[in-house]
Amino acid sequence: MQPSLIDRINQVLALSPSSEALEFQGQWFSWQDIRDAMSSLEECLEKAGLSEGDVVGVLLRNRPAHVATLMQVLASRRCIATINPFQSPEKVAQDIRQLNLKVVVCDRDDLVHTELHAAANDSGSLLLEMHTDQHLNITAINADRAPTAKDYHPALPNTAILMLTSGTTGPAKRIELPYSSFTLSLMGTPGHYSSHAEIEEIRLKSTPAVLTTPLVHIGGMFAAMAAVIQARPIVILEKFSVAEIRRALVTYQPKLISLPPTALRMILDADVPASELRCLLAIRTGSAPLPPSLQDEFEDKYRVALLDSYGATEFAGAVAGWTIGDHKKFAKQKRGSVGLAQPGTKIRVVNAETGEVLPANTVGVLEVVSTQIGSKEWTRTTDLAEIDDDGFLYIRGRADDAIIRGGFKILPDDVVKVLRSHSKIKYACVVGIPDERLGQIPVAAIQLHHGVTEIDLNEVKTFLKSKLTSYQVPSDIKVVEDMPRTPSMKISKHAVKNLFLDDATRD
Incomplete structure (x- = not known):
């Protein structure tokens, strides 16, 4: 029987508390450091009167204390409302006011902006500060008062994440990502890239994951939590840079990393030596179209398989993608495809007006049934797609574009x-x-x-x-x-x- 996400987090933390867990800018923090930070956060949340299901706002950056905060909100079965710290301070303050939460957790670097304090005062929110020096620190800023306002955001007892969509085509929107969907996406179905046994076995891994995708994005949040439940250390890149990814590859020799097409282009443009990528079996990519010309150029130079994927925030991750095995068989014939439907997922293409299911090799609107979202109903996306005779999915654009x-x-x-x-x-x-x-x-x-x-x-x-x-x-x-x-x-x-x-x- 699969353990719950909460049980798995606690099991991993107890394996070897003194072992290295998070690396950031060359400094390692242990699993015990994470547990201590989680305990500090829990104490603050309890003092503020937050119970299971209450919503906690977090300005998520790729930093160690932020990973610990994410873990504790999920492990206490509260709901995390992601706030994008890369917006202007005025936009962040607007989000805080609109969310109207009892507690908002911010990095010390974000709290230099007076707009955030004003928004918290207007909302009656308790501000908690995260920062990383020799320790992972989480403390209350305006601890002299508990949350004071009324009509706070209602509790969401079955929701793990009040998630921002990417904001690619319009202002970012929030959707409720259920605990059941997020847990199943992380643990319930074997991933494309690791065996079922590896997911089930609880032992500390020696090779770290490398986190390059922003935690505030579903891809980064999923990548971080997937590493945690596999008891795998994480090397955190605050933001992607060619210099930082080279350091991580040379120092830690990971076998798999995830990079968007833009980062692949940057590696090529920097003429990174092929020897520095020799440790990699594959690179998972996604979040934006992978041009076949870019894939050809990258794979020809580095001899590393690029495994494209397709997913969305609403599906709690990828619903289609390439495996290494598929790549060996079909990489050249199926250039431009985002791969096959994952286990537990069905895909089809329909006529946008009539809903009629279209035959293979016909462009229409993509619909998905995925066990990850706990529904047997077809979910219509906004993507135009085509499925070939072998079931390979091609994304042809967005219907709403x-x-x-x-x-x-x-x-x-x-x-x-x-x-x-x-x-x-x-x-x-x-x-x-x-x-x-x-x-x-x-x-x-x-x-x-x-x-x-x-x-x-x-x-x-x-x-x-x-x-x-x-x-x-x-x-x-x-x-x-x-x-x-x-x-x-x-x-x-x-x-x-x-x-x-x-x-x-x-x-």
Whole structure:
């Protein structure tokens, strides 16, 4: 019988308290250090009157005390409301006010902003401070008072995470991720990349995981907790950098890491020696499309399999992906696919208007049934997809991204592919903005390759017209120094859209 997530966390903490558990910037912290920090947090939460199911707001950064905080909120069966610390202080303060929580946990670096203190005072919230020096510290800031306001956010006894979606296409939204779904995703079904026996066996692992994805994103939270329940130490990268990933690879020789396509491109651009990646059996990737050209270039140079995957916050993780075995058999034939449905998951493609199930090799809206979300009903996504005769899934864009220009339908990904084929363009993003005459028009932001200092936008439009129909060509193109990105390193289409909108019309 599978132990509960709470039991598993406690079992792991008791295995070898003095052993190394978390590494951050070259400093190790033990499992006992984590337990001590968790106990400090629990004492603060109890004094504030928080019971099982109460919601705790946390500004999550990739730091050791933040991992301990995540573990304790889950181990006490409370609900963690993720707050994105990479926003402006004004936006963070707005989140705190809107959530209206009894307790908000912040890093010391975030608490330098007076806006956060003002928001906590307005909400009657108790502020707890996390920081890491020689120890993992969690203490109350305004400890002279307990939470004082009324009508706090109601308890969510069956919810593990009040999770922010990525905010790729619009303002981030919150969804309730049930304990049952998160636990099953972590423990109930064998992963693509490790055996059932490895998941079940409770022993400390010698090779650490490397956390590169932000904890505030479901991918980072899942990666951190997956390492914990496997009793695997974690090397924490506060944010991705080529220098830090090289240090982690050379020092700790992990066999598997997870990196988004943007990070793969950065490794290639930095010309990292292939010898430094020799320890890797594979790299899991996802969160954004993996261009086949990038996969070819990376795998040809480093001889490391890239295992793409598809998932969403709503599914508590991936629902389709590549295994190493699949990669050996089908990597070249199925380039561009995000893999096969995982065990316990079914996928299909339907007509958006009629709901009719479409045959293989036909583009439609993707629907999923996954045991991870505890439902036998089909869940419709916003992704356009195609499933081939062998069951391999291809994501063709987002249904809600489609731009209708004077009655003509434009899929932004089609335009992006052509833009990126231009010799001077490294990244591109195409979005639709309102137009009084045509309803919507496409616009594009482009980022140039390193070393390219200028580009003739009229020449770019001529280039596009030679490869696209006229209505697909963006009405306006802006050059940006760096593409705006979400914490998970996806291009933020919402931010790109705002580059073209007047302040009065922004979301």
